[in-house]
Amino acid sequence: MRSHLLRRLPSAALVLLLASFLVFAVLRLVPGDPATTLAGPDASEATVAAIRDRLGLDEPLPVQYAAWIGALVTGDLGPSYVIGGEVADLIGDGLGATVELTLGALLFALLLGGVLGILGATARRGWTRAAVRAVTAGALAVPPFVTGVLLVLLFSVTLGVLPPGGRVPLLTAPDLGVQYLLLPALCLALPSAAVLGRYLQEGLRQALAEDYVLTATAAGIAPRRLLWRHALPNALPPVVTLVGIQTGHLLGGAVLVEAIFAWPGLGQLAEQALNRRDYPVVQDLLLLLVAVFVVVQLLTDLAYAWLDPRIRWE
Amino acid sequence: MTTYTPEKRAARPRPPYLALLATWRGRIGLALVGLVAAAGLLAPLLTGHDPTAQSGQGLLGPGAPGHPLGTDELGRDLLSRLLYGIRTDLGLIGLAVPLGAVLGCLAALAAAAHPAADTVVQRVFDLVLAFPGLILALLVIAVAGPGWLPVVLVIALAEIPVFGRQLRAGILVQRGREYVTAARVGGTSRTRLLVRHILPNAAEPLIVQFAVSLTVAVFLEGAMSFLGVGVRPPEPTLGNVLAQAMPYLAQSPHVAAGPLVVITALVAGLSLLADALNREIRR
Numbered sequence: 001m002r003s004h005l006l007r008r009l010p011s012a013a014l015v016l017l018l019a020s021f022l023v024f025a026v027l028r029l030v031p032g033d034p035a036t037t038l039a040g041p042d043a044s045e046a047t048v049a050a051i052r053d054r055l056g057l058d059e060p061l062p063v064q065y066a067a068w069i070g071a072l073v074t075g076d077l078g079p080s081y082v083i084g085g086e087v088a089d090l091i092g093d094g095l096g097a098t099v100e101l102t103l104g105a106l107l108f109a110l111l112l113g114g115v116l117g118i119l120g121a122t123a124r125r126g127w128t129r130a131a132v133r134a135v136t137a138g139a140l141a142v143p144p145f146v147t148g149v150l151l152v153l154l155f156s157v158t159l160g161v162l163p164p165g166g167r168v169p170l171l172t173a174p175d176l177g178v179q180y181l182l183l184p185a186l187c188l189a190l191p192s193a194a195v196l197g198r199y200l201q202e203g204l205r206q207a208l209a210e211d212y213v214l215t216a217t218a219a220g221i222a223p224r225r226l227l228w229r230h231a232l233p234n235a236l237p238p239v240v241t242l243v244g245i246q247t248g249h250l251l252g253g254a255v256l257v258e259a260i261f262a263w264p265g266l267g268q269l270a271e272q273a274l275n276r277r278d279y280p281v282v283q284d285l286l287l288l289l290v291a292v293f294v295v296v297q298l299l300t301d302l303a304y305a306w307l308d309p310r311i312r313w314e
Numbered sequence: 315m316t317t318y319t320p321e322k323r324a325a326r327p328r329p330p331y332l333a334l335l336a337t338w339r340g341r342i343g344l345a346l347v348g349l350v351a352a353a354g355l356l357a358p359l360l361t362g363h364d365p366t367a368q369s370g371q372g373l374l375g376p377g378a379p380g381h382p383l384g385t386d387e388l389g390r391d392l393l394s395r396l397l398y399g400i401r402t403d404l405g406l407i408g409l410a411v412p413l414g415a416v417l418g419c420l421a422a423l424a425a426a427a428h429p430a431a432d433t434v435v436q437r438v439f440d441l442v443l444a445f446p447g448l449i450l451a452l453l454v455i456a457v458a459g460p461g462w463l464p465v466v467l468v469i470a471l472a473e474i475p476v477f478g479r480q481l482r483a484g485i486l487v488q489r490g491r492e493y494v495t496a497a498r499v500g501g502t503s504r505t506r507l508l509v510r511h512i513l514p515n516a517a518e519p520l521i522v523q524f525a526v527s528l529t530v531a532v533f534l535e536g537a538m539s540f541l542g543v544g545v546r547p548p549e550p551t552l553g554n555v556l557a558q559a560m561p562y563l564a565q566s567p568h569v570a571a572g573p574l575v576v577i578t579a580l581v582a583g584l585s586l587l588a589d590a591l592n593r594e595i596r597r
Contacts, residue, residue, distance in 0.1 A: 011437065014437060015441055018437065027456075030456045030457050140585075141581050141585040142582075143532065143533040143537070143577065143581065146577050146581075149560065150574065156563075156564070157563055157564050157567060251446075252447065259540045260560075274453070286445075286449060286453075290444045290445060293443075293445070
């Protein structure tokens with residue numbers, strides 16, 4: 001296990017390093033820079049040059065890159081150029097909103113996935129199983145922006161019970177915050193719920209087909225107890241691993257769901273900062289996202305290796 | 315002594331794309347995709363309105379004279395926006411997914427040819443995959459500017475590592491097979507071995523991936539429209555017609571209805587096709 005990790009670490013570090021080059025270089029390729037955005041469309045060349053000088057944008061690129069990495073290493077991210085405020089505060093606020101959305105979605109995914117998995121594995125009636133299959137396939141195939149629009153149409157427009165977008169932080173006003181959180185979290189959760197449901201269903205089917213289940217049934221143990229106390233614990237380990245992987249997916253999918261429901265998270269911040277050429281915010285934010293993804297991929301690889309010891313990397 | 319009797323040879327398995335028609339999944343999937351594609355291709359015959367022309371009448375409900383699906387807030391005919399939107403999507407997806415698939419496969423072949431190339435290709439794939447797809451889209455569009463071609467590039471770029479990794483894994487599996495050893499012992503050149511013997515066997519699962527990738531492409535186009543980095547209105551796509559309907563959902567849900575139905579049908583059809591192909595190949 002540890003040798004796996006040690007072998008994968010250098011390539012993960014390399015990806016991070018390459019990503020930092022890429023983000024830095026790509027930003028400099030984008031037409032316009034923070035100085036032109038700050039100065040406005042009618043500013044004179046001298047004004048733009050003065051702002052460039054103040055922000056250090058006239059330094060050679062390697063110096064700018066070194067200054068950025070230096071700031072990252074010391075942990076002092078400094079002020080944002082265009083949006084205003086400290087970079088750390090902006091990213092912190094966005095992160096709070098995104099994590100809230102992701103955790104809400106994770107909760108939904110676990111609940112729905114659990115219901116789908118258990119129903120699918122234990123339902124006797126053909127139509128119940130067919131319904132579970134259809135819901136799973138639908139949740140997996142239909143894009144989040146379609147389910148998002150449908151959810152808004154149903155709960156906000158037709159029933160008028162939930163707001164169509166925006167956010168009230170859950171910690172400041174729990175009762176109101178939940179109302180804003182429900183729709184985006186559900187929209188984000190559906191594909192993950194379907195994946196979890198499928199795996200749980202498959203695991204339960206296999207567990208219920210084992211000999212010990214037959215023995216337990218013959219010994220007169222109630223089916224309900226058999227399911228919850230015997231089959232489920234045996235079916236859970238692979239699903240638990242999958243939950244970790246799906247959390248990574250949820251973080252990535254949050255970018256789109258935030259745009260649909262005007263949720264002020266990291267995705268919205270990335271879009272805003274990129275549009276306004278706010279170099280420090282974009283650089284730090286994208287590198288953070290890449291780091292999260294690299295860690296999730298590393299954990300996924302390790303989880304697979306742990307589940308299936310036959311997996312080897314050359 | 316053994317005699318060779320050609321008649322007793324096992325029947326050559328049907329190619330998966332033909333066997334598709336024998337399953338209900340394949341038939342329904344093909345019918346749904348075919349219906350949507352036909353609607354897009356025949357758009358100029360099915361509607362007389364220019365999808366970007368504004369009638370000046372403002373919002374009209376469905377069933378208005380001359381506008382079966384009604385018009386949007388700028389008085390544009392919704393049926394023609396929907397049909398021409400399908401057309402734009404078909405063009406985007408039909409160009410981007412094959413492009414990504416071909417580039418990904420070329421990268422995998424290069425990786426298979428030399429260990430050094432393999433390392434480089436693997437790290438590049440890691441790098442592309444390290445960016446969440448939509449963040450990658452935001453970056454590419456920031457550099458290239460909005461438009462039709464950048465959307466194609468984003469979708470292709472996202473598909474390259476997907477196809478590349480899958481083909482690489484397939485090649486690794488096939489290399490261990492006995493027929494490869496036999497061919498090598500028989501003096502087949504490395505290139506010929508890779509292209510004529512290994513590639514056809516390793517590429518079969520890619521057919522399923524192709525169907526899955528078409529679904530992902532529909533998803534990416536729509537997602538980019540919602541993020542405001544897709545094809546620029548007034549040119550219609552399935553994604554941006556739906557995204558533009560969002561602010562008016564409460565007053566006029568009918569604007570969203572067309573794209574909702576078409577995207578769902580298209581995605582469901584493609585998923586059924588991918589599922590049917592997968593079952594066929596695994597048999």
